[in-house]
Amino acid sequence: xxxxxxxxxxxxxxxEIETLARHFAGAGCSVVDAPEAxxxxxxxxxxxxxxxxxxxxxxxxxxxxxxxGARIAVTGCWATEDGARxxxxxxxxxxxxxxxxxxxxxxxxxxxxxxxxxxxWSPGRWGxxxxxxxxxxxxxxxxxxxxxxxxxxxxxxxxPAEVVAEARGMLAHGAREIVLTGVSLGAYGQDFRDLDEAYxxxxxxxxxxxxxxxxxxxxxxxxxxxxxSSVEPWDVDARLLHLLEHPRFCRQLHLPLQSGADATLxxxxxxxxxxxxxxxxxxxxxxxxxxxxxxDVIVGFPGEGAAEFEASLAFVxxxxxxxxxxxxxxxxxxxxxxxxxxxxxPRVRKRRAARMRALGQRLAAAYREHFVGATLPVLWERQxxxxxxxxxxxxxxxxxxxxxxxxxxxxxxxxLVGESGRAMRGEVxxx
Ligand code: SF4
Numbered sequence: 001x002x003x004x005x006x007x008x009x010x011x012x013x014x015x016e017i018e019t020l021a022r023h024f025a026g027a028g029c030s031v032v033d034a035p036e037a038x039x040x041x042x043x044x045x046x047x048x049x050x051x052x053x054x055x056x057x058x059x060x061x062x063x064x065x066x067x068x069g070a071r072i073a074v075t076g077c078w079a080t081e082d083g084a085r086x087x088x089x090x091x092x093x094x095x096x097x098x099x100x101x102x103x104x105x106x107x108x109x110x111x112x113x114x115x116x117x118x119x120x121w122s123p124g125r126w127g128x129x130x131x132x133x134x135x136x137x138x139x140x141x142x143x144x145x146x147x148x149x150x151x152x153x154x155x156x157x158x159x160p161a162e163v164v165a166e167a168r169g170m171l172a173h174g175a176r177e178i179v180l181t182g183v184s185l186g187a188y189g190q191d192f193r194d195l196d197e198a199y200x201x202x203x204x205x206x207x208x209x210x211x212x213x214x215x216x217x218x219x220x221x222x223x224x225x226x227x228x229s230s231v232e233p234w235d236v237d238a239r240l241l242h243l244l245e246h247p248r249f250c251r252q253l254h255l256p257l258q259s260g261a262d263a264t265l266x267x268x269x270x271x272x273x274x275x276x277x278x279x280x281x282x283x284x285x286x287x288x289x290x291x292x293x294x295x296d297v298i299v300g301f302p303g304e305g306a307a308e309f310e311a312s313l314a315f316v317x318x319x320x321x322x323x324x325x326x327x328x329x330x331x332x333x334x335x336x337x338x339x340x341x342x343x344x345x346p347r348v349r350k351r352r353a354a355r356m357r358a359l360g361q362r363l364a365a366a367y368r369e370h371f372v373g374a375t376l377p378v379l380w381e382r383q384x385x386x387x388x389x390x391x392x393x394x395x396x397x398x399x400x401x402x403x404x405x406x407x408x409x410x411x412x413x414x415x416l417v418g419e420s421g422r423a424m425r426g427e428v429x430x431x
Contacts (some may be wrong), residue, residue, distance in 0.1 A: 001024075001029045001030070001039050001040060001109070002029070002030050002032045002037060002039045002040070003021070003029045003031055003040045004031070004033070004035045004070075005017050005024070005041075005042040005043075006041070006059075007043070007076070008044065008045055008046040008052065008055060008059065009045075009076070010046070010181070010183075011132050011179060012132075012134055012137070012181045012182060012183060012229075013046060014044075014127065014181075015132035015133060016134060017042070017127070018126040018127050018128070018132065020044075020101075020102075020104060020105065022118035022119045022121065022126060023105045023118045024042075024105055024109075026118040027109060029109070035063050035066045035067050036067050039069075039070060039071070040070060040072075040108055041063050041067070041070050041071070041072045041073070042072075042073045042075070042104065042108070043056075043059065043060065043063065043073070043076070044075055044076040045059075045074055045077060045079050046077055046078060047077040047147060047151060047332075048077065048147065048148055048330075049327060049330035050330045051330065052078075053078050053081070053082075056074075056076075056078040057089070060089045060091070060092065061090075063091060064090045064091035067091075068090075071091065071094070072091045073092075073093065073094040074086050074092055074094070074095055075095075075096040075098070075100075076101075077098065077148065077151040077152070079096060079098075080097040080098045081147070081150075083095045094108060098137075098153065120172075120173045121166075121169065121173055121175065122173045122174055123173075123408075129176075129379075129381040129408075130175075130176070130177040130179050130381070131167075131170040131177065131178045132179050133163065133167060133170065133181065134158070134181055134182065135163045135180050135181070135185070135188055135201075135204065136155065136157045136182030136183065136184065136185055136188045137153070137183055138152045138153040138154045138183055138184070139155050139183050139184035139187065140184070140187065140190075141184065141232070141269075141271065142269050143270060144269040144335060144336040145268060145301065145329065146332075147334060147335055148183055149184075150334050150335070152183045155184050155190065156191055157187075157188045157192065160199060160203070160204055163204060163208075164207050164211060168211050171224055174409060175224055176225070176379050176409050176411050177224060177250070177392075178208060178224065178226050179227045179228075180201070180205065180208075180227070180228050181229040182229070184235075185201060185230060185232075185235075186201055186231040186232045186236060187201075187232070187235055188200060188201040188204055189204065200240070201235070201240060202237065202239035202240040202242075205226060205240070205243055205249070206243065209226055209248050212224045212226060212248045213248065220410055220412075221409075221410035222377055222411040222412070223248060223411075225377070225411070226248060226250065227250040227252060227394075227396075228252075228253070229254060230254045230296070231253065231255060232255075233255045233257070233272050233280055234271045234272050236253070236255065236280060241283055241287055242287060244284065244287045244291055245288070250394040250395070250396070251288050251290060251292060251394050252293075252394065253284055253291060253293055253294070254295065254296075255280070255281075255294075255295055256295055256296040257277060257295045257297055257315075257319070258270055258297060258298050259297065259301065259312045260297075260311060260312035260313070260315025260316050260318075260319075261274065261308040261311040261312045261315070263303075263308055264301050264303070264308050264312065267301065267302065267337070267340060268298070268301060268337070269336070274315050277319075278319065281319055290370070290371075292322040292367070292397070293320075293322060294321060294325075295325070296325045296327065297312070297324060297325070297327070297356055298327050298328075299328055299349060299353050299356050300329040300344040300346075300348060301329045301337070301344070302329070302340035302344065303340060303341065303342040304344055304352075305342075312356075313355065313359060316356065316359060316363075317359060317363070320363055320367070321360070322363065322395070322396070323367075323396065324357070324359070324360030324363065324364070326353050327353075328349035328350060328352070328353045329344065329349055361422075367397075368424055369419075371395070371416045371424065372417065372419075372424075373415070373416070374416055375413050375415045375416070376393040376397075376416060377413060378391040378401075378411065378412060378413075378414040378426055378428075379391050379409070379410070379411045380401075380408060380411075380412070387402065388400040388402050389403065390423070391407070391414075391426075393414075393416075399414060399423055399426040400423050400424075401414065401425065401427065405428070407428070412428045412429070413428075413429040414426040414429060415427045415429055
């Protein structure tokens, strides 16, 4: 059977679709690179915002137009949110909600694949060059705007030994960067009941960093590194912050702020205040002055008057984030926020998003400027249409360079010599 797999949305979706691809291949199917070539198309959908749900539906229509003969298996958050509607799309043969996602290969193949034999991860083979490792799913918090927690269920962590073994496998097959991902990643281990002492995300990360320290340095590339996906700020403790001192730990923390105004944070049900958030960023910068603090911000949340928005904007400026993801508030069915009064008009949301994004661009440029002349480790992932190699620093700055040398999936010390659009130009110091 020829299977094409694709995901939309978060890194957890990306990690899951790569694992599903490995299961299909382990069961003797051929994983193909284009929907046109497939007998079956597997799509891990997203519903975090109205726009994401719309994109999901557009992609389902495109799949059917591109390959009317293919049978589509749609899973993920939109399939969980609106299964009946998903099932009515032309070409859709299976609708599989999140909680049954890992039974998808069996449902599609009509038999139980040898699950214990998924093919090993390898860079770029299943999609990404960096290894996305799912360690946690679900969330027990109750942010009022969030539909993800409703579609992903309660927080649950994979056993540490299982995660470390998968990381060891990824390292053995050439992973240069492992990215830990989940829905509420920082809550990792909080659901373990039978342990004598706490086992948190920091413990898990330390175990994987130990594994990395034992990986032999390969010629032409530095030892592998570990990156964390989004971690809720209230889950960041001193143990996690001190990982920033580890040479194999990427100096980036993605801490969703959502708003810089306390009144808005309160209506959002966020378990943090602006001053607590600021204190956390000071602690992180005290440990790693160049740390990349990246974040998510929602604008136009119900009740967000002009003064609250200005306060949020000013707070974001003061935090000097290196990268900002800005989301105009999106009504999601089933969330508490949808019942809140004082909705902000879509036109105002759009205008505020443009102002917040412009600030984000300015802060990102200032952060990049700070590294001109510095030499940082860059993981090279691919060549673009102009033949330039593209990669990422550990501080999550995009870098481009031109060289005849094959830099694929290698970490090289790279001198950052200047700007190149929203990336930086780099010169590989030693390849
Ligand atoms: S912490 Fe809040 S925003 Fe994040 S998944 Fe949980 S409920 Fe949603």
